[in-house]
Amino acid sequence: MTRNRSLLIFLGVVVILAAVLSGFILTQPSTEDILVQTFESMETITDAHAVVELRVDTVEKKETATVEVWGRKGEDGPGAFRLEVRETSEKKAAGAVVVSDGETLWVYTPSKGKVYVGTLDEAKEMLAEKEFAQGNFEKGDFEHPENAEEAVQKLLEYFMVEKIRTEDEAIDGNSVQLLKLEPIPDQMPTEYAAVGGYINLWIDATRRIPLAVEYAGGSLGEFSATAIQIEINPGVEDALFFFEIPADVKVVNLADLAPKSLSLEEAFDAAEFELLTPSETPAGATLVDILEVRGSIVQRYTLPDGGSFSVAQGISNETAEPPAESQTVEVRGVAGKLFIAEEGDQVLLTWTEGEVFYTIAGDLIPDQALMVAESLN
Numbered sequence: 001m002t003r004n005r006s007l008l009i010f011l012g013v014v015v016i017l018a019a020v021l022s023g024f025i026l027t028q029p030s031t032e033d034i035l036v037q038t039f040e041s042m043e044t045i046t047d048a049h050a051v052v053e054l055r056v057d058t059v060e061k062k063e064t065a066t067v068e069v070w071g072r073k074g075e076d077g078p079g080a081f082r083l084e085v086r087e088t089s090e091k092k093a094a095g096a097v098v099v100s101d102g103e104t105l106w107v108y109t110p111s112k113g114k115v116y117v118g119t120l121d122e123a124k125e126m127l128a129e130k131e132f133a134q135g136n137f138e139k140g141d142f143e144h145p146e147n148a149e150e151a152v153q154k155l156l157e158y159f160m161v162e163k164i165r166t167e168d169e170a171i172d173g174n175s176v177q178l179l180k181l182e183p184i185p186d187q188m189p190t191e192y193a194a195v196g197g198y199i200n201l202w203i204d205a206t207r208r209i210p211l212a213v214e215y216a217g218g219s220l221g222e223f224s225a226t227a228i229q230i231e232i233n234p235g236v237e238d239a240l241f242f243f244e245i246p247a248d249v250k251v252v253n254l255a256d257l258a259p260k261s262l263s264l265e266e267a268f269d270a271a272e273f274e275l276l277t278p279s280e281t282p283a284g285a286t287l288v289d290i291l292e293v294r295g296s297i298v299q300r301y302t303l304p305d306g307g308s309f310s311v312a313q314g315i316s317n318e319t320a321e322p323p324a325e326s327q328t329v330e331v332r333g334v335a336g337k338l339f340i341a342e343e344g345d346q347v348l349l350t351w352t353e354g355e356v357f358y359t360i361a362g363d364l365i366p367d368q369a370l371m372v373a374e375s376l377n
Helices: 003-021 031-042 120-133 148-158 264-270 366-374
Strands: 047-057 062-072 080-088 097-100 104-109 114-119 159-164 174-183 196-204 210-218 221-232 250-253 286-293 296-302 308-314 327-331 334-340 347-353 356-362
Touching: 031 148, 104 120, 114 120, 148 159, 174 210, 264 286, 308 366, 327 347, 327 366, 334 366, 347 366, 356 366
Parallel strands: 114 250
Antiparallel strands: 047 062, 047 221, 062 080, 080 097, 097 104, 104 114, 159 174, 174 196, 196 210, 210 221, 286 296, 296 308, 308 356, 327 334, 334 347, 347 356
């Protein structure tokens, strides 16, 4: 997963938060009051069913999809959900089904003829290790608000919210009202402020639920999600949250995809490519682990000051593409991409040699990352 993808993920989280917190154009005198009441209203939802149209238009891809989703709130843990892809311009995702009963997760991809099965914890661990292997920097924990007032105050620290008049606009026959959320530049992290853009939320004026959301006006492109059908608290059948595995597909257990710690000798044997190791590292760097992550080999190092970095390599279609702010550098005789964090003490260096991709990422300065790269042998 790339730094650019991290920005998309951040914006996706903001969109979801904004949708949950979105206010309705009532008679309350302030936007803050509207947002608080909306959050409290959303807390009354126990289950839901919707058909949603999705659109992504970025420099990297232009995709559309229609998905049908069902969800049920969990009492003491994760809720249950089901998502089915009805139509999509992405062939690999056609017919995909994702189901969870709150404990077990099934991911069915007809294009691959596989069903991935495991627990939610196994899925989270797998995604975390994938991000590490592809050079994502660690992210701070999100502090969950204790109540509606705290949630709204947190949102308003980062966004200005404006009510837009839309008397004649409707979605699926429902009258809607529009909120526009614009980031406050001085409050946003630099990398996100540089992206720009704003968020539009279309709100069902009667049922007080979000019907559509759009991110636009930024350098990343545009994203929108529109609920063309939605039911709140209809009573969802238990059977929807179980997936019956077709007889003609391969079952893959997520536990089998978990990263495996290897010795250096085992890593050389496991690699389906010529595995390289650095002969030069920053002073005091210590190799603490070698992981096999779905065919890629990740060498993890710690630094004396508590920092760390990784060297990842493998044959994959999911290479770590650096963000647009990256600079082109020469590394090992080929063109690579180097992204430097604002403070200058974290980097992401990527390049490809033939079919093999390489990523060096972590608490390094650019010269150190290039030194490690050039010493691979």
